Amino acid sequence: MQEASLRAQIAATEDIIKLESDQLTVVQHQFTLGAVPKSDVLTQQATLLATEATLPPLQKQLAQTRNQLTALAGRFPSQEIDATFDLDHLTLPGELPVSLPSSLVAQRPDVLAADATLHAASANIGVAIANELPQFSITGQAGTTALGFSNLFSPASAVWSIAGSVAQTVFDGGTLLHKRRAAEAEFAQAAAQYRSTVIKAFQNVADALRALQFDARQQQAQATAERTALDSLNLARQQFQFGAITYLTLLDAQRTYQQAHINLVQAEANRYADTAALFQAVGGGWWHRSDVTPDTKGSPDRTWLPLPSADAH
Numbered sequence: 152m153q154e155a156s157l158r159a160q161i162a163a164t165e166d167i168i169k170l171e172s173d174q175l176t177v178v179q180h181q182f183t184l185g186a187v188p189k190s191d192v193l194t195q196q197a198t199l200l201a202t203e204a205t206l207p208p209l210q211k212q213l214a215q216t217r218n219q220l221t222a223l224a225g226r227f228p229s230q231e232i233d234a235t236f237d238l239d240h241l242t243l244p245g246e247l248p249v250s251l252p253s254s255l256v257a258q259r260p261d262v263l264a265a266d267a268t269l270h271a272a273s274a275n276i277g278v279a280i281a282n283e284l285p286q287f288s289i290t291g292q293a294g295t296t297a298l299g300f301s302n303l304f305s306p307a308s309a310v311w312s313i314a315g316s317v318a319q320t321v322f323d324g325g326t327l328l329h330k331r332r333a334a335e336a337e338f339a340q341a342a343a344q345y346r347s348t349v350i351k352a353f354q355n356v357a358d359a360l361r362a363l364q365f366d367a368r369q370q371q372a373q374a375t376a377e378r379t380a381l382d383s384l385n386l387a388r389q390q391f392q393f394g395a396i397t398y399l400t401l402l403d404a405q406r407t408y409q410q411a412h413i414n415l416v417q418a419e420a421n422r423y424a425d426t427a428a429l430f431q432a433v434g435g436g437w438w439h440r441s442d443v444t445p446d447t448k449g450s451p452d453r454t455w456l457p458l459p460s461a462d463a464h
Contacts, residue, residue, distance in 0.1 A: 152241075152420060152423045152424045152427060153424075154236045155236040155240075156419075156423075157209055157212050158213065158235075159237070159416040159419070159420065160416050160417070161206065161213065163412045163413055164206050165206070167408075168202050171405065175195045175196060175199055177391075179192055217232075218231075243422070243426060256352045256433060258433070259433065259434030261351075261352065262348055262349060262352055262434070265341075265344055266345060268341045269338070269341045269345045272341040272342075275338070276331065278334070279327070279331035280331060358432075359432045362421075362425040363422070363425050363426060363429060366421055367422065369421070370415070373411070373414050374415055374418075376411045377411040380407045380408040380412070381408055383404050383408070384404045384407070387401045388404075
């Protein structure tokens with residue numbers, strides 16, 4: 152997304168540079184004819200140079216982004232990847248849900264990790280409680296008994312012996328009790344962390360959905376503003392050539408179009424980035440899930456958590 156945005160901004164800046172260069176040629180021609188003062192030529196030159204100065208930073212960011220992509224692909228900078236990315240080649244999903252079921256958030260790695268930690272903490276309480284209880288052991292022995300050697304191996308001579316033992320800690324200074332309390336405290340901490348993780352996950356999803364909602368409106372508004380600014384600039388250029396308006400009016404039209412053009416590119420890039428953020432917020436996409444569909448409606452409002460008591464285990 153970053154590479155596509157930078158390429159689009161560079162292309163837009165180059166278009167603006169060409170437009171301002173053409174306008175500088177017109178102003179210089181009018182100055183030769185005595186229609187405009189020298190100050191108009193200098194002002195247009197300054198505007199063109201200022202626009203050209205914005206191009207190298209964008210090119211630097213693009214080069215650094217390409218290096219980052221190459222590194223993520225496991226290559227050295229000299230082994231740059233062949234693929235390039237442009238906004239025109241990117242496509243938004245055909246359908247995006249206005250709400251998502253809570254079952255999607257359950258696949259997030261951080262939620263899965265917090266859930267596993269919670270289960271482990273619960274198991275530790277059970278272990279601590281078991282250590283406080285008496286330990287039973289039962290053993291059995293088999294043998295034979297007979298009055299004479301000839302009867303030693305007869306079936307009637309077989310005997311069994313069963314013995315049992317019970318072990319109980321008499322005095323541990325409260326060690327086992329405090330271990331159980333520590334396990335319960337760790338469970339409470341894990342439960343709080345789990346709840347915080349789930350709430351944060353739902354916040355990420357809600358933020359992404361809201362961002363997409365307003366991104367569409369912003370892109371539409373910026374596209375309208377860009378078209379209007381371009382029409383205004385074309386009209387101002389024609390009027391300036393015929394001497395109907397001053398150069399300052401034309402310059403304002405140029406600046407308005409330049410800003411509108413860049414804003415449109417940024418709005419498009421933001422919409423793509425927020426779409427990717429939605430996929431990340433749900434821990435992936437819903438396209439590979441068989442139990443949910445994009446049109447499923449969900450409104451999760453709370454998460455149940457087990458109480459940190461011995462009975463719960």
